[in-house]
Amino acid sequence: MHGSDKFNGYVGSVTSWTIIGSHSQTYYARVKARNGAGLYGTYSISSDGITIDQAPPVTSDNAPSAWQISTVTVTLTPIDALSGVGATYYSINGGTWTEGATATIFSHGIHILSYYSVDNAGNIEATKTKTIQIDTTPPVINLTSPTDGSSTSNIYPFFFWQGTDTESGISKYDLYINGTLTKTFNGSGITSFIVTDWEVFGTETPFGTHTWCVVAHNSAGISTQSTTNTLVIFRQINDIDIHITQIEPSGFPEIDVYCEVVDQYPFYLEMLQPSNFTAKEDGISETPISVVPISGTSNLISVVLDIDRSGSMGGNKIVDAKIAACSFVDNMQEEDKAEIISFASNVTVNQSFTNDKTLLKNAINSLVANGWTALYDSIWESVNDLYHLSGQKATIVLTDGKDEGGVSKYTKEQVIAYAKQCGIPVYTIGLGSGVNEAVLKEIAGETCGEYYYSPGSDELKKIYLRISKKLREQYRITYTTHNKSWDGSTRTVSIEVVYGTLTGSDFSIYKSPKSPGPSSTITDLPAYLNQSSYTVSWTGTGTPGYGGLDSFDIQYKDGADGQWRDWLIRTIGTSSLFGLTDRTEGREGHTYYFQSRAWDTNGLWEAYPGTDGDTCVTIDFTPPTSNVSALPQYVASSFAVSWTGTDTLAGVKCYDIQYSKAGTNTWTDWLTQVTSNSAIFGPATESVTYYFRSRSQDNAGNWEEYSDQADAATTPDTTPPTGTPTQPTDYGTYSSSASITFAWTQGNATDTETGIAGYWLQV
Incomplete structure (x- = not known):
């Protein structure tokens, strides 16, 4: 036997003995006899052993806790580590106990499964219970209101x-409007929905026929879709409003007035006719008038997307701003043009005006956030670039802050005045909590634009698309003013619209041009220069009979496709040194264009010439190249010399040609500043080798350096050979062939200068 003794001692003459053992311990016994003398015999064979098991089995189940929609089979798994499982019993809903480890429940409803197990030692497990829920019935859903086929003028x-x-209960409702999931309501308590944003209808406007239905889900996962009801929302116009967004007098005396007309919601009134409008200038009715709805026409709209890329726009802000701006570009009409301007510590034109959407989106996606916020300068740049264009135009400014860092050279008041003077509406978008809404509202309000607030970047795309739609949903009203005087006066235009019994009106101002107005021009520059800085001069006159010359604005651009940039603003000078600054440094191969506009003392300014400006100059620092063409080894006393030259920019202007005689080591000017490419040299000295070289000058004034080596060389020979060759032989007096051969040798013919090089035959 092994292990420690539980009992070891004399028990007398009994033949049985009881011990108190411990759970999970196994005990073995053996006995030996003792005689009366107290002597013991040999131990018997040990018993087989007995283990004490006082723990009942443990039974688990795989019953589901959630509602089920079909028959549930539960498997019972008993475990007993010592004596082993003897049997398992279960009962359903308090019924008869059944031996087995699998219980199947068929009917729907809530059921109680009870079970326990018994081990081979007779230990009985405490009864366990599990709730089984079966729901095979779908929920019931009914639409209450609006009823099918009903109508309303309420867009909300x-x-x-x-x-x-009645079984598992409602877990959620899904509301579908026009076939799109609009909202999910968890639980059974919410059974209504009020529209707060008509865009849930997914249509251009809320007006028209819409469908709606609800899907109910129960906790067992069974769903039921309601019937589909239709709802007609009809348009009932109770009020109208008109807002002038831009007056375009560039075709003076013909005036274009852009305006939007909306109802009380406000939605665009697209059904208006010319008879609905009245136009007045300074209180006098203008007739006739032309009224064209912008929407659905090929009207060109020019827009500047002015985007804040300062440091605070980092992270998701700049990413979402790019996505939103690109969505605006995607929504542009084929004829529309846009320019991309971004601002931080400085203002950058990332893409000048184009209708190429790929170029525009590439420029947008290249933006990187860093630096301060030159907000006012960017608006000035936007307005300035739009001013030179005709037709409908606007700038859309996005910022998450305010003009800060002291980097703008213009003030808020200046940019507002400039935008109003140029007739450019400025739409502003404030992003996030740090934006100065008061400033953005003022800029938009004073310039006939509109301010939008976006609490987060998620709203930006919707705002950009809303502005895009707003620019299209306008009318262009055109009339010829009764006052055709080019007097530079400020004039008030009022537009009234009448629709049934409803009326609306708005007014704005424009400034008529003066005739002929101030004028100026940049003095012509050379076509090419080899200087990085040079003086640019200009002249100008005021407006005869109205105002004297006050000042000039001078602009430049780098390249024909470059963007015009302000160089000098309201300068009273008539010349200035251009170049050698951080913004204006002459660069090789670049063509710089210049244009001017004059201001008179009454504040009237001249229009810039535009595209090609007044004059231009190309910078060329690289001299041309040239060489004298190769000459024969020997020539007569007078011979032709030719040369060529190349210059990729300014072109070759002229040549200098020099020659040198062998043995002199001295170069002599032969031709200077000639424009031809060949000349006759001579008479030359016999038997003396002549060397030639060239240099050229281009039209920018760059001179090529002479080469140290000659380009070409030749030797004159003026003495003919002496003696004669031998008599030609003809191999017979007669020949039956038409082919006759003559032959000869050098004979006594000699030449002491250049030798016999060949013969001249005469037959």
Whole structure:
């Protein structure tokens, strides 16, 4: 035997003995006899052993806790580590106990499964219970209001429904409007929905026929879709409003007035006719008038997307701003043009005006956030670039802050005045909590634009698309002013619209041009220069009979496709040194264009010439190259010399040609500043080798350096050979062949200068 003794001692003459053992311990016994003398015999064979098991088995189940929609089979798994499982019993809903480890429940409802197990030692497990829930019945859903086929003028309707489920209960409702999931309501308590944003209808406007239905889900996962009801929202116009967005007098005396007309919601009134409008200038009716709705026409709209890329726009802000701006570009009409301007510590034109959407989106996606916020300078740049264009135009400014860092050279008041003077509406978008809304509202309000607030970047795309739609949903009203005087006066234009019994009106101002107005021009520059800085001069006159010359604005651009940039603003000078600054440094191969505009003392300014400006100059620092063409080894006393030259920019202007005689080591000017490419040299000295070289000058004034080596060389020979060759032989007196051969040798013919090089035959 092994292990420690539980009992070891004399028990007398009994033949049985009881011990108190411990759970999970196994005990073995053996005995030996003792005689009366107290002597013991040999131990018996040990017993087989007995283990004490006082723990009942443990039974687990795989019963589901959630509602089920079909028959549930539960498997019972008993475990007993010592004596082993003897049997398992279960009962359903308090019924008869059944031996087995698998219980199947068929009917729907809530059921109680009870079970326990018994081990081979007779230990009985405490009874366990599990709730089984089966729901095979779908929920019931009914639409209450609006009823099918109903109609309303309310663009924010209520939707009501009722749902029931007597078994597992309603877990959620899904509301679908026009086939799109609009909202999910968890639980059974919410059975109504009020529209707060008509865009849930997914249509251009809320007006028209819409469908709606509700899907009810119960806790067992069974769903039921309601019937689909239709709802007609009809348009009832109770009020109208008109807003002038831009007056374009560039075709003076013909005036274009852009305006939007909306109802009380506000939605665009697209059904208006010319008879609905009246135009007045300074209180006098203008007739006739032309009224064209912008929407659906090929009207060109020019827009500047002015985007904040300062440091605070980092992270998701700049990413979402790019996505939103690109969505605006995607929504542009084929004829529309846009320019991309970004601002931080400085202002950058990332892409000048184009209708190429790929170029525009590439420029947008290249933006990187860093630096301060030159907000006012960017607006000035936007307005300035738009001013030179005709037709409908606007700038859209996005910022998350305010003009800061002291980097703008213009003030808020200046940019507002400039935008109003140029007739450019400025739409502003404030992003996030740090934006100065008061400033952005003022800029938009004073310039006939509109301010939009976006609490987060998620709203930006919707705002950009809303502005895009707003620019299209306008009317262009055109009339010829009764006052055709080019007097530079400020004039008030009022537009009234009448629709049934409803009326609306708005007014704005424009400034008529003066005739002939101030004028100026940049003095012509050379076509090419080899200087990085040079003086640019200009002249100008005021407006005869109205105002004297006050000042000039001078602009430049780098390249024909470059963007015009302000160089000098309201300068009273008539010349200045251009170049050698951080913004204006002459660079090789670049063509710089210049244009001017004059201001008179009454504040009237001249229009810039535009595209080609007044004059231009190309910078060329590289001299041309040239060489004298190769000459024969020997020539007569007078011979032709030719040369060529190349210059990729300014072109070759002229040549200098020099020659040198062998043995002199001295170069002599032969031709200077000639424009031809060949000349006759001579008479030359016999038997003396002549060397030639060239240099050229281009039209920018760059001179090529002479080469140290000659380009070409030749030797004159003026003495003919002496003696004669031998008599030619003809191999017979007669020949039957038409082919006759003559032959000869050098004979006594000699030449002491250049030798016999060949013969001249005469037959």
